[in-house]
Amino acid sequence: MTTGSQTAVSSATATEQEQTTAQPDEPEFPMGLSENGATQLLYSAHVQALLQTSFHVEWSKLDLTNSDLRWQKEYQADVGQALGSWTRQNGGPVRIFRQGSEAYWREELGDRTTYGKDNEGFQIGKVAWSVEIQKLLEAFSWGAPELVSESPAVWQIEATGIETPSAVPGHMEGEVLDLTAGAMTVTADGVIRTSEATYKVRRLDGQELRVSSQYTVDSLGEVTVDAPSWLPTARENAPTIEASLTDDRRFVRFEVVAGNRLEPGSRITVFADDQQTKTVVPLEQALEPGVVAYLYRDGEMATGVARGRIERGSVPSDVSPTPFEKSYNVTAFRTTNNYCERVPVSE
CATH class of the missing domain: 2.50.20 (outer membrane lipoprotein receptor (LolB), chain A)
Known part of the structure; x- marks a missing residue:
């Protein structure tokens, strides 16, 4: 009986030593690896x-x-x-x-x-x-x-x-x-x-x-985000725009009808609804609310992008731009951020 007990103790001790000295399993890969x-x-x-x-x-x-x-x-x-x-x-x-x-x-x-x-x-x-x-x-x-x-x-x-x-x-x-x-x-x-x-x-x-x-x-699980104090002011001042095709579709009549002006260095973009082409109009000067502007194409299409220009106040008489032949919408950008929602361009 003593021998059996000693054998059991020795076996248990060996098992514990094996468990103690065994290398732990590596963690499983996370999803995606x-x-x-x-x-x-x-x-x-x-x-x-x-x-x-x-x-x-x-x-x-x-x-x-x-x-x-x-x-x-x-x-x-x-x-x-x-x-x-x-x-x-x-x-x-x-x-x-x-x-x-x-x-x-x-x-x-x-x-x-x-x-x-x-x-x-x-x-x-x-x-x-x-x-x-x-x-x-x-x-x-x-x-x-x-x-x-x-x-x-x-x-x-x-x-x-x-x-x-x-x-x-x-x-x-x-x-x-x-x-x-x-x-x-x-x-x-x-x-x-x-x-x-x-x-x-x-x-x-x-x-x-x-x-x-x-x-x-x-900082996972450690961040709290609250609405900033300037949010109501941003809602009030973000521009609202209107746009329409005019003069046999050669120009887009564009106006900021509410909110703040479009700053220099921004751009207005006229997108075809099929997303295949767009006309990009850079703003070298600010466009103030209430000022009517006319956008038109002034350059060949390159990889679906046409250079555009802007004339404030009235339709320019010394240009003959290519007409806008499709359905379009227009918006304004400040680099990669929109100034406003896209609006459809109607005649």
Whole structure:
């Protein structure tokens, strides 16, 4: 009996030692990662996780060829709403509040402030920079994940080459030419915590640019977002516009009928309803409310975009522009943000 007891004790001791010395299992990959690299589910897993919590996100993008900072933005986001901030190139500090289907912004321009209503409310892709991060995942092939931290679990993936040259990140059209470096870190919840990439693209106009981007998500579950104090002022001052075709459809009669003026450096865009063509009219001078302006084409179509011009007060008599032959709508932009909603252009 004693021998049997000793044998049982020895067996139990050996089992405990084996359990103590055995290596712990590695955490399972989060959704979107596999032993072969990143899958098509990684970005969707990333944004689905962000939709369930609050967070802070910050990103920047540098045109290395021209030493030009293209973007530097950040958002504080809570479920269904976000407050963004950045400084526009050739402009001033911007704040934007996105909630539900609405988004209002303000920009400080020295001695004045301009306001607008963006056409995209709270969309997780806008807040989580989908035009860059999702396109990076599509454009490049990604190597096997490496577990770089166990508590908390963090994996790193590195870009190994070009997968889809036409998937150009960041509001660009053309193709990716080469990859210098690219890496992302992903936590167990599926959130892409960091992204860094440097690559070269050729735009449709033939210009070649080398760019780098950085992206960071942090403070998950720790952020609170409240409507800013300036929101009622933005609602009141965001422009309202009217537009119609005139003079045998050669011109678009355009007017800001309420709200603040359109600032210099902005643009008015006339979109064909089929989304195939547009006419872009840059504003070198402010367009004040109540001033009737006439927009017209002044240049050949290039990749679906025509250069446009503006004449204030009356239809110009010394031009013969190409008529607007389709159905259209028109809006005004302050760089990438709308001043106002699109309105149909009627005769």
